[in-house]
Amino acid sequence: MLKVDRIQVGIVLDHIRAGSALRIFEELGLAGREYPVALLMNVPSTKLGTKDIIKVSGALDLDLTKLALLDPGITVNYIEGGRVVRKVKPGLPERVVGLIRCKNPRCITSTESYAPSIFTLVDRKAKRYRCFYCGEHVTV
């Protein structure tokens, strides 16, 4: 198997649905950052069959609020001193800018394309969000 060095300080995103690491890499804005990043794809997994993994060295301050929307199965491992100090299952963010599109054809965002898409969480259990503009509900 492919060998990637153990990181000393950073974040490891584990249990990413196979094939979606690239999208997550982009959505987290990792392309524009200078941290060393390893993308591992199609790694054998006992739980998932295959999975993707992203390792980010040196970064502890990434904005991970979108993760739960991108892939609810992800585990976030915070690494310090070469070992996992915290494991987190990301929860749904209260507010999402970008990412979700409003499905209401009468919504102003359907014609004014520059309008930033903004959704706020209305029901965490039902995973329901509300469009900031038209009030339409979407389930993620």
Added chain:
Amino acid sequence: MDRECNVLEGMPAPRSRHFVDALDLSPEEYQQLFTLAEEIMADPAAFSSSCSGKLMATLFYEPSTRTRLSFEAAMLRLGGRVITVADPRTSSVAKGETLADTIRTVGGYADLIVLRHPKEGAAVLAALYSPVPLINGGDGAHEHPTQTLTDLCTILTYKGRLEGLTVATCGDLKYGRTVHSLIKALARYPGTRFILISPEELRLPEQVKEEVLALREDVELCGTTRMEEGLAEADVLYMTRIQKERFFNEEDYLRLRDFYVLTPERLRLARDDLIVMHPLPRVTEIVPEVDGDKRAVYFQQARLGMFVRMALIARLLGVA
């Protein structure tokens, strides 16, 4: 409401600068507006130059003569002036200018903008860009908050209170945005009961019910398809139009329409101190014979709408 933060600049923007959604104001703020409207009504001359030197722009992306006239009359009666775009098809909008650009440009000319737009949420977006106070004059089937102000002000004027009322709403409760806003606004007052009278096809949507119950858990919402059932207990009867285009076929429309028409015979079932309201324009849902009944207040309601808009304009411009 989640409108306290200007998402574009990450800067907190004072919510009270604009009036976009009926629920942007608290019941206390409503009360202040209604008190001001009452003062204006009692002595219009005292306010006839309150807005002198101020300019209001009415920007109507869809025609609504009634709403536009009400706003313009309100501003003119306050001594202000009005510029208007009544037909955006002939203006820069037709050339593909974005709403944000139009709002920023017009906001450079005027002290206040009234926006009417067919798309839902248009006023929310416009408020993000407007350098001056912006009033939502109706955005598609979404909100028409000055209608809600008008409705509440009418109820307060004729019933003397907004708490503990039994309000029957009748007609199209599915698409009728004025009804949705009114129900949500009234739900914040204790002891409100709603009797929802509509055909099965046009019942109040579940999402609206949920939003109402989120505002106040103990709100009573009873639905019925029979107008006669709801009338006897009501303090307020709010009539709406049933539109033909809401039905799949003409037959259903014609059959159902007559079930929800207010006639003197049906009004006989109601209490003596009931008030009958309607956002107007009325078509066939209230027969003209009802107009003479002292309980019919829909034309006074329209007039009150102008005074409440005067109060709102004066408040947003900081002159009263």
